[in-house]
Amino acid sequence: xxxFTTSQEWFHQSxxxxxARPTTTRITSKYTxxxxxxxxTARRKRKAQARASDTTADANTSDTxxxxxxxPSSQPAGPKATLTLKTFxxxxxxxxxxxxxxxxxxxxxxxxxxxxxxGMAGLAELAEDATMVDxxxxxxxxxxxxxxxxxxxxxxxxxxxxxxxAPQAGGGGGKKRKKGKK
Amino acid sequence: MAxxxxxxxxxxTQLAGLFSKSQExxxxxxxxxxxxxxxxxxxxxxxxxxxxxxxxxxxxxxxxLPVIVxxxxxxxxEKRAGKVKLSTVVQPDALETFYARYAEVCxxxxxxxxxxxxxxxxxxxxxxxxxxxEGEKKG
Numbered sequence: 001x002x003x004f005t006t007s008q009e010w011f012h013q014s015x016x017x018x019x020a021r022p023t024t025t026r027i028t029s030k031y032t033x034x035x036x037x038x039x040x041t042a043r044r045k046r047k048a049q050a051r052a053s054d055t056t057a058d059a060n061t062s063d064t065x066x067x068x069x070x071x072p073s074s075q076p077a078g079p080k081a082t083l084t085l086k087t088f089x090x091x092x093x094x095x096x097x098x099x100x101x102x103x104x105x106x107x108x109x110x111x112x113x114x115x116x117x118x119g120m121a122g123l124a125e126l127a128e129d130a131t132m133v134d135x136x137x138x139x140x141x142x143x144x145x146x147x148x149x150x151x152x153x154x155x156x157x158x159x160x161x162x163x164x165x166a167p168q169a170g171g172g173g174g175k176k177r178k179k180g181k182k
Numbered sequence: 183m184a185x186x187x188x189x190x191x192x193x194x195t196q197l198a199g200l201f202s203k204s205q206e207x208x209x210x211x212x213x214x215x216x217x218x219x220x221x222x223x224x225x226x227x228x229x230x231x232x233x234x235x236x237x238x239x240x241x242x243x244x245x246x247l248p249v250i251v252x253x254x255x256x257x258x259x260e261k262r263a264g265k266v267k268l269s270t271v272v273q274p275d276a277l278e279t280f281y282a283r284y285a286e287v288c289x290x291x292x293x294x295x296x297x298x299x300x301x302x303x304x305x306x307x308x309x310x311x312x313x314x315x316e317g318e319k320k321g
Contacts, residue, residue, distance in 0.1 A: 022218055023218050023220055025217070025218075026215055026216065026217040027215065027216050027217070028213055028214065028215045029213070029214040029215075030211055030212070030213050030214075030256075031201075031204075031211065031212045031213075031214070031288075031291075031292055032210070032211040032212075033204055033205075033207075033208055033209055033210060033211075033294045034209065035208040035209050079208045079209075079294050080294075081292065081294030081295045081296075082295075083292060083295060100295075101295060101296050102295060102296050102298070103289075103292060103293075103295035103296060103297050103298070104297075104298045106285070106288055106289050106292055106295065107285050107289055110281060110284055110285035110288050110289075111281070111285060113216065113281065113284075114277065114278070114280075114281030114282075114284070114285075116216075117216055117249050117272070117277055117281060118277060120216065120217065120218040120247070120249050121218070121246045121247050121248065121249050121274040121277060122218075122245070122246045122247050122274070123246050123274055123277070
């Protein structure tokens with residue numbers, strides 16, 4: 001399932017989906033804290049080590065295993081939290097997702113949830129549509145997976161439209177077609 | 183549904199409690215869901231009535247509909263005993279105020295997310311000073 005690279009893109013696609021299917025679409029925001037000291041991480045590390053030792057036993061290319069083992073240990077310490085937004089319409093199977101780790105984005109994302117909530121309620125969109133224009137902070141933390149790359153954004157789009165198209169074969173009423181009719 | 187609907191205010195207090203609990207434990211998830219509220223307890227059907235021959239029956243409800251917002255800590259299966267489920271119905275005219283409060287509660291609750299990295303900006307500024315105010319503009 002592809003994630004959108006920008007929250008703007010997620011918001012745009014979600015509002016289109018809500019316009020098409022306002023009754024069945026739901027938006028779920030998941031806030032997860034996974035502490036790095038948890039047993040899950042420890043298990044993962046142990047597994048990685050086991051795998052590393054396996055490869056050394058199988059093949060004698062020891063230098064490759066050395067390069068892979070430091071990778072998990074280089075993960076940042078402290079709890080890692082993520083906020084995932086998911087717009088899902090069970091009727092057509094459309095699923096749009098966006099994930100962030102930045103606290104700075106929470107306010108903006110909740111505001112867009114509010115705007116989408118207006119769409120759910122059947123209220124007209126607010127006139128001033130420029131609220132999303134204040135772009136995300138230009139500075140990116142090191143090692144973040146969300147640098148805005150146009151290529152990736154374009155890549156994500158056809159993937160999303162594929163997921164839209166596939167389950168609708170029997171359901172009828174594609175999102176794009178509906179929009180055209182309206 | 184076993185739980186009764188909370189008022190918006192009660193929902194926020196309990197949601198804040200949910201957030202602080204996960205913050206204490208430094209582990210776990212909170213799920214927040216919003217959806218159009220089309221269920222009515224009365225015998226009268228909910229306001230956009232499904233019309234068989236119009237596939238676009240729900241696009242233009244004559245009255246604005248409420249939105250239901252739910253929150254859970256996602257405990258299921260063997261941990262179901264510890265499950266917390268909250269839900270509240272937001273009337274269309276209360277949406278604005280609800281989301282303003284909602285943003286406050288979420289911002290306060292999601293403390294484990296990465297804070298804005300100030301140290302990097304300082305470094306940039308120092309660099310700028312060295313180069314005499316030149317270089318790309320940040321922020």
